[in-house]
Amino acid sequence: MTARHVVAEMLVWIGVALILIACVGMVILRSAYDRLHFSSPAILGVMFVAASVVVKESFSLIGNKSILIAVLVLLGSPLITQASGRVARIREWGDWRLADDEKVEVEER
Amino acid sequence: MSFWLAASLALVCGMVPCLIAATRGDELDGLPALSLAGVCAITALITLTEAFHRQPFIDLGVVLAALSLGGSLAFIRFMGRDR
Numbered sequence: 001m002t003a004r005h006v007v008a009e010m011l012v013w014i015g016v017a018l019i020l021i022a023c024v025g026m027v028i029l030r031s032a033y034d035r036l037h038f039s040s041p042a043i044l045g046v047m048f049v050a051a052s053v054v055v056k057e058s059f060s061l062i063g064n065k066s067i068l069i070a071v072l073v074l075l076g077s078p079l080i081t082q083a084s085g086r087v088a089r090i091r092e093w094g095d096w097r098l099a100d101d102e103k104v105e106v107e108e109r
Numbered sequence: 110m111s112f113w114l115a116a117s118l119a120l121v122c123g124m125v126p127c128l129i130a131a132t133r134g135d136e137l138d139g140l141p142a143l144s145l146a147g148v149c150a151i152t153a154l155i156t157l158t159e160a161f162h163r164q165p166f167i168d169l170g171v172v173l174a175a176l177s178l179g180g181s182l183a184f185i186r187f188m189g190r191d192r
Contacts, residue, residue: 009112012112012113012116013112013116015116015152016116016119016120016123016152016156019120019123019148019149019152020119020120020123022148023123023124023126023127023145023149024126026126026127026130026141026142026145027126027129027130030133030134030138031138032134032137032138032140032141035130035138035141035142036141038141038145039141039144039145039148042145042148042149043148045148045152046148046151046152046155049116049152049155049156050155053155053158053159056159057159061164062158062159062164062167065168065170065171066155066158066167066170068171068174069151069155069167069170069171069174072171072174072175072178073148073151073174076174076177076178076181077144077148079178079182080144080178080181080182080185081141083182083185084137084140084141084185087137087185087188087189088137090189091137091188091189
Protein backbone atom coordinates (compact mmCIF):
# COMPACT_ATOMS: atom_id res chain seq x y z
CA MET A 1 0.00 0.00 0.00
CA THR A 2 1.62 3.22 -1.16
CA ALA A 3 1.31 6.68 0.41
CA ARG A 4 -0.71 7.77 -2.63
CA HIS A 5 -3.21 4.97 -1.99
CA VAL A 6 -3.55 5.94 1.68
CA VAL A 7 -4.09 9.63 0.86
CA ALA A 8 -6.67 8.74 -1.83
CA GLU A 9 -8.57 6.52 0.62
CA MET A 10 -8.49 9.19 3.31
CA LEU A 11 -9.78 11.87 0.91
CA VAL A 12 -12.57 9.67 -0.43
CA TRP A 13 -13.85 8.84 3.07
CA ILE A 14 -13.76 12.51 4.13
CA GLY A 15 -15.76 13.36 1.00
CA VAL A 16 -18.28 10.57 1.51
CA ALA A 17 -18.69 11.51 5.20
CA LEU A 18 -19.43 15.14 4.26
CA ILE A 19 -22.03 14.07 1.69
CA LEU A 20 -23.66 11.64 4.13
CA ILE A 21 -23.84 14.36 6.81
CA ALA A 22 -25.67 16.52 4.28
CA CYS A 23 -28.05 13.64 3.47
CA VAL A 24 -28.90 13.10 7.15
CA GLY A 25 -29.37 16.85 7.57
CA MET A 26 -31.97 16.81 4.81
CA VAL A 27 -34.12 14.41 6.82
CA ILE A 28 -33.62 16.16 10.16
CA LEU A 29 -34.47 19.65 8.93
CA ARG A 30 -37.87 20.23 7.36
CA SER A 31 -37.90 23.73 5.89
CA ALA A 32 -36.47 24.54 2.43
CA TYR A 33 -34.46 27.45 3.90
CA ASP A 34 -32.79 25.14 6.44
CA ARG A 35 -32.17 22.38 3.91
CA LEU A 36 -30.46 24.75 1.49
CA HIS A 37 -27.56 25.10 3.94
CA PHE A 38 -26.60 21.47 3.36
CA SER A 39 -25.53 22.01 -0.24
CA SER A 40 -22.19 23.42 0.97
CA PRO A 41 -20.86 20.25 2.69
CA ALA A 42 -22.02 18.24 -0.33
CA ILE A 43 -20.02 20.47 -2.71
CA LEU A 44 -16.99 20.07 -0.47
CA GLY A 45 -17.56 16.30 -0.43
CA VAL A 46 -17.57 16.09 -4.24
CA MET A 47 -14.35 18.11 -4.32
CA PHE A 48 -12.69 15.74 -1.84
CA VAL A 49 -13.74 12.71 -3.91
CA ALA A 50 -12.51 14.35 -7.12
CA ALA A 51 -9.23 15.18 -5.38
CA SER A 52 -8.87 11.54 -4.30
CA VAL A 53 -9.29 10.40 -7.92
CA VAL A 54 -6.63 12.90 -9.03
CA VAL A 55 -4.30 11.69 -6.28
CA LYS A 56 -4.74 8.08 -7.43
CA GLU A 57 -4.87 8.55 -11.21
CA SER A 58 -2.92 11.81 -11.57
CA PHE A 59 -4.05 14.07 -14.44
CA SER A 60 -5.29 11.25 -16.67
CA LEU A 61 -8.57 11.26 -18.59
CA ILE A 62 -10.48 10.05 -15.51
CA GLY A 63 -8.70 12.56 -13.27
CA ASN A 64 -9.46 15.44 -15.60
CA LYS A 65 -13.11 14.43 -15.92
CA SER A 66 -13.49 14.20 -12.16
CA ILE A 67 -12.09 17.75 -11.94
CA LEU A 68 -14.63 18.82 -14.58
CA ILE A 69 -17.44 17.27 -12.50
CA ALA A 70 -16.19 19.04 -9.35
CA VAL A 71 -16.12 22.37 -11.24
CA LEU A 72 -19.66 21.80 -12.60
CA VAL A 73 -20.97 21.03 -9.11
CA LEU A 74 -19.01 23.92 -7.59
CA LEU A 75 -20.52 26.39 -10.07
CA GLY A 76 -24.00 24.83 -10.27
CA SER A 77 -24.91 24.20 -6.64
CA PRO A 78 -24.71 27.83 -5.40
CA LEU A 79 -26.78 28.81 -8.42
CA ILE A 80 -29.48 26.28 -7.51
CA THR A 81 -29.34 27.29 -3.84
CA GLN A 82 -29.75 30.97 -4.63
CA ALA A 83 -32.56 30.36 -7.13
CA SER A 84 -34.40 28.03 -4.70
CA GLY A 85 -34.17 30.59 -1.89
CA ARG A 86 -35.44 33.31 -4.19
CA VAL A 87 -38.43 31.22 -5.33
CA ALA A 88 -39.17 30.23 -1.72
CA ARG A 89 -39.34 33.90 -0.72
CA ILE A 90 -41.50 34.78 -3.74
CA ARG A 91 -43.93 31.97 -2.87
CA GLU A 92 -44.05 33.03 0.76
CA TRP A 93 -44.12 36.85 0.48
CA GLY A 94 -45.01 37.52 -3.17
CA ASP A 95 -41.68 39.28 -3.77
CA TRP A 96 -38.07 38.44 -2.96
CA ARG A 97 -37.39 41.92 -1.57
CA LEU A 98 -37.90 42.80 2.10
CA ALA A 99 -41.58 43.50 2.79
CA ASP A 100 -42.66 46.53 4.86
CA ASP A 101 -44.51 44.44 7.46
CA GLU A 102 -41.63 41.98 7.77
CA LYS A 103 -39.96 42.26 11.16
CA VAL A 104 -36.25 42.19 10.39
CA GLU A 105 -33.81 44.19 12.47
CA VAL A 106 -31.41 46.11 10.25
CA GLU A 107 -28.46 47.73 11.91
CA GLU A 108 -27.70 51.17 10.44
CA ARG A 109 -24.01 52.09 10.24
CA MET B 110 -14.28 -5.16 -1.70
CA SER B 111 -12.21 -2.12 -2.56
CA PHE B 112 -12.74 1.13 -0.69
CA TRP B 113 -14.04 2.70 -3.90
CA LEU B 114 -16.86 0.17 -4.07
CA ALA B 115 -17.61 0.64 -0.37
CA ALA B 116 -17.74 4.41 -0.90
CA SER B 117 -20.14 3.90 -3.84
CA LEU B 118 -22.42 1.77 -1.68
CA ALA B 119 -22.34 4.38 1.09
CA LEU B 120 -23.28 7.09 -1.40
CA VAL B 121 -26.13 5.04 -2.85
CA CYS B 122 -27.39 4.48 0.73
CA GLY B 123 -27.11 8.25 1.23
CA MET B 124 -29.72 8.70 -1.50
CA VAL B 125 -32.36 7.01 0.70
CA PRO B 126 -32.61 9.89 3.25
CA CYS B 127 -32.75 12.30 0.29
CA LEU B 128 -35.66 10.33 -1.15
CA ILE B 129 -37.46 10.38 2.21
CA ALA B 130 -36.83 14.14 2.54
CA ALA B 131 -38.00 14.79 -1.02
CA THR B 132 -41.32 13.04 -0.45
CA ARG B 133 -42.11 14.96 2.75
CA GLY B 134 -43.44 18.52 2.72
CA ASP B 135 -44.25 20.56 -0.35
CA GLU B 136 -42.32 20.50 -3.62
CA LEU B 137 -40.08 23.43 -2.67
CA ASP B 138 -38.95 21.70 0.55
CA GLY B 139 -38.12 18.62 -1.53
CA LEU B 140 -36.03 20.43 -4.12
CA PRO B 141 -32.80 20.70 -2.02
CA ALA B 142 -33.12 16.97 -1.28
CA LEU B 143 -33.55 16.23 -4.99
CA SER B 144 -30.46 18.22 -5.92
CA LEU B 145 -28.47 16.51 -3.13
CA ALA B 146 -29.58 13.12 -4.46
CA GLY B 147 -28.14 14.23 -7.81
CA VAL B 148 -24.84 15.09 -6.12
CA CYS B 149 -24.84 11.63 -4.45
CA ALA B 150 -25.42 9.94 -7.82
CA ILE B 151 -22.66 11.98 -9.50
CA THR B 152 -20.17 11.13 -6.75
CA ALA B 153 -21.21 7.47 -6.80
CA LEU B 154 -20.48 7.39 -10.55
CA ILE B 155 -16.99 8.84 -9.90
CA THR B 156 -16.24 6.18 -7.28
CA LEU B 157 -17.75 3.39 -9.43
CA THR B 158 -15.39 4.41 -12.24
CA GLU B 159 -12.46 3.77 -9.94
CA ALA B 160 -14.00 0.61 -8.46
CA PHE B 161 -14.55 -1.13 -11.81
CA HIS B 162 -11.91 0.73 -13.87
CA ARG B 163 -14.54 1.55 -16.45
CA GLN B 164 -14.23 4.96 -17.98
CA PRO B 165 -17.81 5.28 -19.38
CA PHE B 166 -19.13 5.66 -15.82
CA ILE B 167 -17.32 8.98 -15.41
CA ASP B 168 -18.73 10.17 -18.75
CA LEU B 169 -22.17 9.49 -17.29
CA GLY B 170 -21.13 11.52 -14.24
CA VAL B 171 -20.17 14.51 -16.40
CA VAL B 172 -23.47 14.33 -18.30
CA LEU B 173 -25.45 13.91 -15.06
CA ALA B 174 -23.69 16.92 -13.47
CA ALA B 175 -24.68 19.12 -16.42
CA LEU B 176 -28.24 17.74 -16.70
CA SER B 177 -28.84 17.87 -12.95
CA LEU B 178 -27.97 21.58 -12.94
CA GLY B 179 -30.20 22.30 -15.94
CA GLY B 180 -33.04 20.14 -14.62
CA SER B 181 -33.03 21.77 -11.19
CA LEU B 182 -33.00 25.26 -12.70
CA ALA B 183 -35.91 24.36 -15.01
CA PHE B 184 -37.82 22.94 -12.02
CA ILE B 185 -37.20 26.13 -10.02
CA ARG B 186 -38.28 28.25 -12.99
CA PHE B 187 -41.61 26.41 -13.28
CA MET B 188 -42.20 26.65 -9.53
CA GLY B 189 -41.65 30.41 -9.67
CA ARG B 190 -44.03 30.72 -12.60
CA ASP B 191 -46.64 28.66 -10.75
CA ARG B 192 -47.61 31.64 -8.56
